[in-house]
Amino acid sequence: MKKLSSIFSFKNLPYTLIVVIVVVFASQQLLTRSTAYWTYLYKNSNPKFDDGLRFAAVANGIDKNKKKALIMGASQARENVDIGALNNSFSNEDITFYNLGISQGQAVDFFMTKNLVMNTNPDLIIFVGDLNMISSPYMFTKLRLYFHPSIIYQWIEILGWRYLWEHKKETLHAFLGYIFPVYQFRESFGRILQNELAINILNKKRKPFKRFAYSGMRRKTIYEDLDNTLQSDKTDDIASPEEIAMNEALFERFIEGITDRGIPFIMIDAPYYKNAKETYFGEIYPGYDKYINSLSKRYNFSYYSDADTPIFDKEDFVDHTHLNAAGRRKFTTFLTEIADELFFDSHNNIQD
Numbered sequence: 001m002k003k004l005s006s007i008f009s010f011k012n013l014p015y016t017l018i019v020v021i022v023v024v025f026a027s028q029q030l031l032t033r034s035t036a037y038w039t040y041l042y043k044n045s046n047p048k049f050d051d052g053l054r055f056a057a058v059a060n061g062i063d064k065n066k067k068k069a070l071i072m073g074a075s076q077a078r079e080n081v082d083i084g085a086l087n088n089s090f091s092n093e094d095i096t097f098y099n100l101g102i103s104q105g106q107a108v109d110f111f112m113t114k115n116l117v118m119n120t121n122p123d124l125i126i127f128v129g130d131l132n133m134i135s136s137p138y139m140f141t142k143l144r145l146y147f148h149p150s151i152i153y154q155w156i157e158i159l160g161w162r163y164l165w166e167h168k169k170e171t172l173h174a175f176l177g178y179i180f181p182v183y184q185f186r187e188s189f190g191r192i193l194q195n196e197l198a199i200n201i202l203n204k205k206r207k208p209f210k211r212f213a214y215s216g217m218r219r220k221t222i223y224e225d226l227d228n229t230l231q232s233d234k235t236d237d238i239a240s241p242e243e244i245a246m247n248e249a250l251f252e253r254f255i256e257g258i259t260d261r262g263i264p265f266i267m268i269d270a271p272y273y274k275n276a277k278e279t280y281f282g283e284i285y286p287g288y289d290k291y292i293n294s295l296s297k298r299y300n301f302s303y304y305s306d307a308d309t310p311i312f313d314k315e316d317f318v319d320h321t322h323l324n325a326a327g328r329r330k331f332t333t334f335l336t337e338i339a340d341e342l343f344f345d346s347h348n349n350i351q352d
Contacts, residue, residue: 005040007195008010011216012318026224027084027115036059038056038057038058038060038061039057039061039190041053041054041057041331042054042057042058042061042190042232043209044195044196044307045057045188045192046191046210047078047103047210047211047212048213048214049187049188049341050185050188050191051075051078051102051103051145051193052102052142052145052146052184052185052188053061053145053185053188053189055100055101055102055145055146056116056181056185058098058099058100059098059100059113059116059117059119059120059165060070060116062098062120064120064121065121067093067094067095067096067123067291068095068097068098068122068123068124069084069095069096069097069098069123069124069125069126069339069343070097070098070099070100070117070120070122070124070125070126071086071087071098071099071100071101071126071128072100072101072102072103072110072125072126072128072134073101073104073106073126073127073128073129073130073133073270074101074102074103074105074128074130074132074270075101075102075103075104075105075173075213075321076128076130076321076322076323077099077100077101077102077105077127077128077270077315077321078099078101078102078103078212078213078329079214079322079328080128080216080270080271080322080331080332081099081101081128081319081322081328081331081332081335082323082329083097083098083099083211084211085329085332085336086332086335086336086339089336089340090214090339090340090344091325091338095124096250097310098120100113100117101128102146103213104132104139104142105134106132106133106134106136106138106139106247107134107246107247107248107251107254108135108138108247108250109142109146109152110222110250110251110254110349111150111151111154111250111253111254112146112147112148112150112151113146113148114134114254114257114258114348115148115150116203117258117292118257118258118261122263123263123264124263124264124265124266124343125258125264125265125266125268126266126268126334126335126338126339127265127266127267127268128267128268128270129267129270129292130269130270130271130285131271131277131280131281131288133247133251134244134247134248134251134291135238135239135244135281135288136238136239136259137237137238137239137243138239138243138247138300140167140170140297143167143171143173143174143176144170144174144184144200145177145184145313146186147174147175147177147178147184148178149178150158152164152171153254154246154250154253155246156248156251158242158245158246159209159242159243159246161344173253173283175233178347179303187222190341192340193339195207199302200219201352212328214318214319214324215291225252226314226317226319226320229320230296232276248291251295252295255295255299255301256299257259258297259300259301264301264342264343264345265299265301266301266302266303266304266338266339266342267292267296267302267303267304268303268304268309268334268335268338269304269305269306269308269309270306270321270324270329271306271309271310271312271316272306272320272321273320273321274314274321276320276321280320290307292305302338302342304338309331310330311332312327312330312331321322326339
Protein backbone atom coordinates (compact mmCIF):
# COMPACT_ATOMS: atom_id res chain seq x y z
CA MET A 1 0.00 0.00 0.00
CA LYS A 2 1.26 3.42 -0.94
CA LYS A 3 2.24 5.50 2.04
CA LEU A 4 0.36 8.68 2.69
CA SER A 5 2.49 11.75 2.15
CA SER A 6 0.96 14.66 3.95
CA ILE A 7 1.74 17.32 6.44
CA PHE A 8 0.12 15.19 9.12
CA SER A 9 2.44 12.19 8.75
CA PHE A 10 4.68 11.23 11.69
CA LYS A 11 7.74 12.14 9.65
CA ASN A 12 6.50 15.70 9.27
CA LEU A 13 5.32 16.06 12.87
CA PRO A 14 7.53 19.13 13.60
CA TYR A 15 6.03 20.90 10.59
CA THR A 16 2.53 19.93 11.71
CA LEU A 17 3.21 21.41 15.13
CA ILE A 18 4.50 24.62 13.58
CA VAL A 19 1.41 24.92 11.39
CA VAL A 20 -0.91 24.32 14.36
CA ILE A 21 0.89 26.98 16.42
CA VAL A 22 0.76 29.49 13.56
CA VAL A 23 -2.95 28.84 12.96
CA VAL A 24 -3.79 29.15 16.67
CA PHE A 25 -1.72 32.32 16.99
CA ALA A 26 -3.28 33.90 13.87
CA SER A 27 -6.79 32.97 15.03
CA GLN A 28 -6.15 34.58 18.40
CA GLN A 29 -4.89 37.75 16.75
CA LEU A 30 -8.06 38.01 14.67
CA LEU A 31 -10.34 37.37 17.65
CA THR A 32 -8.59 39.78 20.00
CA ARG A 33 -9.08 42.59 17.47
CA SER A 34 -12.83 42.08 17.56
CA THR A 35 -14.87 44.31 19.87
CA ALA A 36 -17.71 41.78 19.74
CA TYR A 37 -15.35 39.08 21.05
CA TRP A 38 -14.36 41.15 24.10
CA THR A 39 -17.94 42.27 24.73
CA TYR A 40 -19.11 38.65 24.77
CA LEU A 41 -16.39 37.65 27.25
CA TYR A 42 -17.16 40.59 29.53
CA LYS A 43 -20.91 39.96 29.55
CA ASN A 44 -20.41 36.28 30.35
CA SER A 45 -17.73 36.65 33.01
CA ASN A 46 -18.03 36.77 36.79
CA PRO A 47 -16.49 39.64 38.79
CA LYS A 48 -15.46 37.31 41.61
CA PHE A 49 -13.52 34.85 39.47
CA ASP A 50 -12.71 36.45 36.12
CA ASP A 51 -11.18 39.77 37.09
CA GLY A 52 -8.19 39.51 34.75
CA LEU A 53 -10.36 38.61 31.79
CA ARG A 54 -12.79 41.44 32.56
CA PHE A 55 -9.92 43.95 32.71
CA ALA A 56 -8.64 42.82 29.31
CA ALA A 57 -12.17 42.78 27.86
CA VAL A 58 -12.96 46.33 28.96
CA ALA A 59 -9.57 47.74 27.92
CA ASN A 60 -9.59 46.05 24.49
CA GLY A 61 -13.22 46.97 23.84
CA ILE A 62 -12.72 50.73 24.27
CA ASP A 63 -13.11 52.90 21.18
CA LYS A 64 -9.78 54.74 20.90
CA ASN A 65 -11.28 57.53 18.83
CA LYS A 66 -13.92 58.61 21.35
CA LYS A 67 -13.49 60.73 24.47
CA LYS A 68 -13.10 58.58 27.57
CA ALA A 69 -12.29 58.53 31.29
CA LEU A 70 -10.87 55.50 33.07
CA ILE A 71 -11.45 54.47 36.67
CA MET A 72 -8.45 52.51 37.92
CA GLY A 73 -7.26 50.97 41.18
CA ALA A 74 -7.77 47.77 43.15
CA SER A 75 -11.08 46.04 43.84
CA GLN A 76 -12.31 49.20 45.62
CA ALA A 77 -12.31 50.93 42.23
CA ARG A 78 -14.46 48.16 40.80
CA GLU A 79 -16.84 47.86 43.77
CA ASN A 80 -17.08 51.45 45.02
CA VAL A 81 -17.75 53.25 41.74
CA ASP A 82 -21.01 53.14 39.78
CA ILE A 83 -19.98 53.61 36.14
CA GLY A 84 -23.60 53.86 34.99
CA ALA A 85 -24.24 56.77 37.37
CA LEU A 86 -21.06 58.53 36.20
CA ASN A 87 -22.03 58.22 32.56
CA ASN A 88 -25.50 59.57 33.33
CA SER A 89 -24.02 62.52 35.23
CA PHE A 90 -21.74 63.47 32.33
CA SER A 91 -24.03 62.53 29.45
CA ASN A 92 -23.78 66.08 28.06
CA GLU A 93 -19.97 66.03 28.03
CA ASP A 94 -19.61 63.52 25.17
CA ILE A 95 -17.40 61.29 27.31
CA THR A 96 -17.68 57.65 28.41
CA PHE A 97 -16.40 56.28 31.73
CA TYR A 98 -14.91 52.79 31.92
CA ASN A 99 -13.98 50.78 35.01
CA LEU A 100 -10.57 49.09 34.97
CA GLY A 101 -10.39 48.11 38.63
CA ILE A 102 -8.18 45.10 39.41
CA SER A 103 -9.04 42.81 42.30
CA GLN A 104 -6.16 42.97 44.81
CA GLY A 105 -4.38 45.24 42.34
CA GLN A 106 -0.79 46.05 43.20
CA ALA A 107 1.87 48.40 41.85
CA VAL A 108 3.31 45.57 39.73
CA ASP A 109 -0.08 45.07 38.03
CA PHE A 110 -0.57 48.75 37.28
CA PHE A 111 2.93 49.01 35.82
CA MET A 112 2.41 45.92 33.64
CA THR A 113 -0.95 47.11 32.29
CA LYS A 114 0.27 50.66 31.60
CA ASN A 115 0.80 50.08 27.86
CA LEU A 116 -2.65 48.56 27.41
CA VAL A 117 -4.21 51.48 29.29
CA MET A 118 -2.26 54.07 27.28
CA ASN A 119 -3.30 52.39 24.02
CA THR A 120 -6.92 53.36 24.78
CA ASN A 121 -5.95 57.06 24.46
CA PRO A 122 -7.61 58.13 27.75
CA ASP A 123 -8.62 61.75 28.31
CA LEU A 124 -8.77 61.37 32.10
CA ILE A 125 -7.70 58.74 34.66
CA ILE A 126 -9.17 58.61 38.16
CA PHE A 127 -7.28 56.26 40.44
CA VAL A 128 -8.81 54.83 43.63
CA GLY A 129 -5.82 54.24 45.90
CA ASP A 130 -5.20 51.59 48.53
CA LEU A 131 -2.14 51.09 50.74
CA ASN A 132 -2.06 47.36 49.95
CA MET A 133 -0.82 48.12 46.44
CA ILE A 134 2.45 49.30 48.03
CA SER A 135 2.70 47.47 51.36
CA SER A 136 1.88 43.89 50.29
CA PRO A 137 4.26 41.38 48.68
CA TYR A 138 3.27 40.61 45.10
CA MET A 139 0.74 37.81 44.57
CA PHE A 140 2.39 35.79 41.83
CA THR A 141 -0.75 33.70 41.38
CA LYS A 142 -2.16 36.54 39.28
CA LEU A 143 1.00 37.43 37.35
CA ARG A 144 -0.26 35.56 34.27
CA LEU A 145 -3.44 37.66 34.12
CA TYR A 146 -1.72 41.05 33.76
CA PHE A 147 1.78 40.15 32.58
CA HIS A 148 3.91 42.33 30.35
CA PRO A 149 7.56 41.41 29.58
CA SER A 150 8.78 44.85 30.65
CA ILE A 151 8.40 43.80 34.30
CA ILE A 152 11.29 41.35 33.94
CA TYR A 153 13.81 44.14 33.40
CA GLN A 154 12.34 46.09 36.34
CA TRP A 155 12.72 43.11 38.68
CA ILE A 156 16.30 42.57 37.62
CA GLU A 157 17.16 46.26 37.86
CA ILE A 158 15.56 46.82 41.28
CA LEU A 159 15.77 43.46 43.09
CA GLY A 160 18.34 41.51 41.06
CA TRP A 161 18.41 38.20 39.20
CA ARG A 162 17.70 36.14 42.32
CA TYR A 163 14.19 37.56 42.66
CA LEU A 164 13.41 36.59 39.06
CA TRP A 165 14.94 33.13 39.54
CA GLU A 166 12.84 32.52 42.66
CA HIS A 167 9.70 33.13 40.59
CA LYS A 168 10.85 31.61 37.30
CA LYS A 169 7.94 29.14 37.10
CA GLU A 170 5.24 31.80 37.46
CA THR A 171 7.10 34.07 35.04
CA LEU A 172 7.34 31.32 32.40
CA HIS A 173 3.61 30.58 32.65
CA ALA A 174 2.88 34.31 32.45
CA PHE A 175 5.05 34.68 29.34
CA LEU A 176 3.19 31.82 27.64
CA GLY A 177 -0.08 33.52 28.52
CA TYR A 178 1.21 36.76 27.05
CA ILE A 179 1.71 34.96 23.72
CA PHE A 180 -1.47 32.83 23.91
CA PRO A 181 -4.52 34.56 25.50
CA VAL A 182 -6.34 31.21 25.65
CA TYR A 183 -3.65 30.03 28.06
CA GLN A 184 -3.58 33.37 29.88
CA PHE A 185 -7.30 33.20 30.76
CA ARG A 186 -7.75 29.43 30.59
CA GLU A 187 -9.73 29.16 33.85
CA SER A 188 -12.15 31.89 32.78
CA PHE A 189 -12.56 30.43 29.30
CA GLY A 190 -13.29 27.06 30.88
CA ARG A 191 -16.03 28.51 33.09
CA ILE A 192 -17.62 30.40 30.20
CA LEU A 193 -17.54 27.32 27.95
CA GLN A 194 -19.05 25.17 30.70
CA ASN A 195 -21.86 27.69 31.19
CA GLU A 196 -22.55 27.85 27.45
CA LEU A 197 -22.79 24.07 27.24
CA ALA A 198 -25.20 24.02 30.20
CA ILE A 199 -27.34 26.72 28.57
CA ASN A 200 -27.42 25.25 25.07
CA ILE A 201 -27.50 21.53 25.89
CA LEU A 202 -29.16 21.31 29.30
CA ASN A 203 -31.45 24.32 28.67
CA LYS A 204 -30.31 26.11 31.81
CA LYS A 205 -31.09 29.80 32.12
CA ARG A 206 -28.33 32.29 31.45
CA LYS A 207 -27.37 34.06 34.66
CA PRO A 208 -27.90 37.84 34.69
CA PHE A 209 -24.86 40.02 34.13
CA LYS A 210 -23.11 41.13 37.33
CA ARG A 211 -21.08 44.34 37.39
CA PHE A 212 -20.18 44.07 41.09
CA ALA A 213 -19.01 41.17 43.20
CA TYR A 214 -21.05 42.55 46.10
CA SER A 215 -24.49 44.04 45.75
CA GLY A 216 -27.44 45.23 47.82
CA MET A 217 -27.58 46.10 51.48
CA ARG A 218 -26.45 43.71 54.18
CA ARG A 219 -28.39 42.92 57.36
CA LYS A 220 -27.66 45.28 60.24
CA THR A 221 -26.40 42.38 62.37
CA ILE A 222 -23.37 42.14 60.10
CA TYR A 223 -21.86 45.29 61.58
CA GLU A 224 -21.34 43.63 64.92
CA ASP A 225 -19.45 40.89 63.07
CA LEU A 226 -17.32 43.48 61.25
CA ASP A 227 -16.43 45.11 64.55
CA ASN A 228 -15.49 41.79 66.12
CA THR A 229 -13.43 40.52 63.18
CA LEU A 230 -11.27 43.59 62.65
CA GLN A 231 -8.32 42.13 64.53
CA SER A 232 -8.71 38.56 63.26
CA ASP A 233 -8.90 39.72 59.62
CA LYS A 234 -5.65 41.64 59.96
CA THR A 235 -2.82 40.16 57.92
CA ASP A 236 0.84 40.21 58.89
CA ASP A 237 1.86 39.59 55.29
CA ILE A 238 3.78 42.84 54.81
CA ALA A 239 6.29 43.24 51.99
CA SER A 240 9.99 43.45 52.77
CA PRO A 241 11.62 46.92 52.65
CA GLU A 242 13.15 45.95 49.29
CA GLU A 243 9.76 44.94 47.87
CA ILE A 244 8.14 48.13 49.17
CA ALA A 245 10.88 50.16 47.50
CA MET A 246 10.20 48.25 44.27
CA ASN A 247 6.45 48.84 44.55
CA GLU A 248 7.01 52.55 45.10
CA ALA A 249 9.34 52.75 42.09
CA LEU A 250 6.91 50.86 39.83
CA PHE A 251 3.91 52.93 40.89
CA GLU A 252 5.87 56.12 40.24
CA ARG A 253 6.80 54.89 36.76
CA PHE A 254 3.16 54.07 36.16
CA ILE A 255 2.13 57.63 37.05
CA GLU A 256 5.05 59.11 35.14
CA GLY A 257 3.96 57.29 31.99
CA ILE A 258 0.52 58.85 32.31
CA THR A 259 1.46 62.42 33.19
CA ASP A 260 4.26 62.53 30.58
CA ARG A 261 1.53 62.06 27.99
CA GLY A 262 -0.32 65.08 29.41
CA ILE A 263 -3.24 62.95 30.61
CA PRO A 264 -5.03 64.44 33.66
CA PHE A 265 -4.63 62.14 36.67
CA ILE A 266 -6.67 62.28 39.89
CA MET A 267 -6.04 60.00 42.88
CA ILE A 268 -8.58 59.37 45.64
CA ASP A 269 -8.01 57.09 48.62
CA ALA A 270 -10.56 54.32 49.06
CA PRO A 271 -12.61 54.55 52.28
CA TYR A 272 -12.17 51.99 55.04
CA TYR A 273 -14.54 50.65 57.66
CA LYS A 274 -14.17 52.44 61.01
CA ASN A 275 -10.80 51.63 62.62
CA ALA A 276 -9.90 49.23 59.78
CA LYS A 277 -7.09 51.41 58.45
CA GLU A 278 -5.52 51.78 61.89
CA THR A 279 -5.90 48.07 62.65
CA TYR A 280 -4.69 46.79 59.29
CA PHE A 281 -1.82 49.18 58.66
CA GLY A 282 -0.92 50.65 62.06
CA GLU A 283 2.00 53.02 61.78
CA ILE A 284 2.79 52.48 58.09
CA TYR A 285 -0.12 54.56 56.73
CA PRO A 286 1.49 57.99 57.42
CA GLY A 287 4.46 56.92 55.29
CA TYR A 288 2.13 55.97 52.45
CA ASP A 289 0.27 59.28 52.70
CA LYS A 290 3.57 61.17 52.63
CA TYR A 291 4.75 59.15 49.63
CA ILE A 292 1.59 59.80 47.58
CA ASN A 293 1.66 63.50 48.51
CA SER A 294 5.24 63.73 47.27
CA LEU A 295 4.24 62.08 43.98
CA SER A 296 1.30 64.47 43.57
CA LYS A 297 3.66 67.44 43.84
CA ARG A 298 6.32 65.92 41.59
CA TYR A 299 3.89 64.94 38.83
CA ASN A 300 1.31 67.67 39.40
CA PHE A 301 -1.84 65.65 40.05
CA SER A 302 -4.63 66.07 42.59
CA TYR A 303 -4.63 63.68 45.56
CA TYR A 304 -7.51 63.21 47.99
CA SER A 305 -6.60 61.24 51.10
CA ASP A 306 -9.24 59.61 53.27
CA ALA A 307 -9.27 62.83 55.33
CA ASP A 308 -10.65 64.64 52.26
CA THR A 309 -13.39 62.15 51.40
CA PRO A 310 -16.94 62.07 52.84
CA ILE A 311 -17.61 60.39 56.16
CA PHE A 312 -18.86 56.85 55.63
CA ASP A 313 -21.08 55.12 58.17
CA LYS A 314 -20.90 51.47 59.17
CA GLU A 315 -24.06 50.89 57.15
CA ASP A 316 -22.17 51.94 53.98
CA PHE A 317 -19.85 48.92 54.04
CA VAL A 318 -20.21 45.33 52.93
CA ASP A 319 -16.90 44.38 54.56
CA HIS A 320 -13.89 46.21 56.00
CA THR A 321 -12.67 47.56 52.65
CA HIS A 322 -15.64 47.59 50.23
CA LEU A 323 -18.79 49.66 50.06
CA ASN A 324 -22.30 48.34 49.53
CA ALA A 325 -24.90 49.91 47.23
CA ALA A 326 -25.57 52.83 49.60
CA GLY A 327 -21.87 53.55 50.13
CA ARG A 328 -21.24 53.21 46.41
CA ARG A 329 -23.77 55.97 45.68
CA LYS A 330 -22.08 58.24 48.22
CA PHE A 331 -18.56 57.60 46.89
CA THR A 332 -19.66 57.95 43.26
CA THR A 333 -21.33 61.29 44.05
CA PHE A 334 -18.09 62.53 45.61
CA LEU A 335 -16.07 61.32 42.62
CA THR A 336 -18.52 63.04 40.26
CA GLU A 337 -18.07 66.35 42.07
CA ILE A 338 -14.28 66.05 41.96
CA ALA A 339 -14.19 65.18 38.25
CA ASP A 340 -16.61 67.99 37.44
CA GLU A 341 -14.56 70.55 39.34
CA LEU A 342 -11.04 69.50 38.33
CA PHE A 343 -11.49 68.23 34.81
CA PHE A 344 -14.72 69.27 33.14
CA ASP A 345 -14.87 72.85 34.41
CA SER A 346 -11.25 73.55 33.53
CA HIS A 347 -11.60 71.73 30.21
CA ASN A 348 -14.66 73.78 29.27
CA ASN A 349 -12.93 76.99 30.31
CA ILE A 350 -10.01 76.19 28.02
CA GLN A 351 -12.39 75.50 25.14
CA ASP A 352 -14.25 78.76 25.79
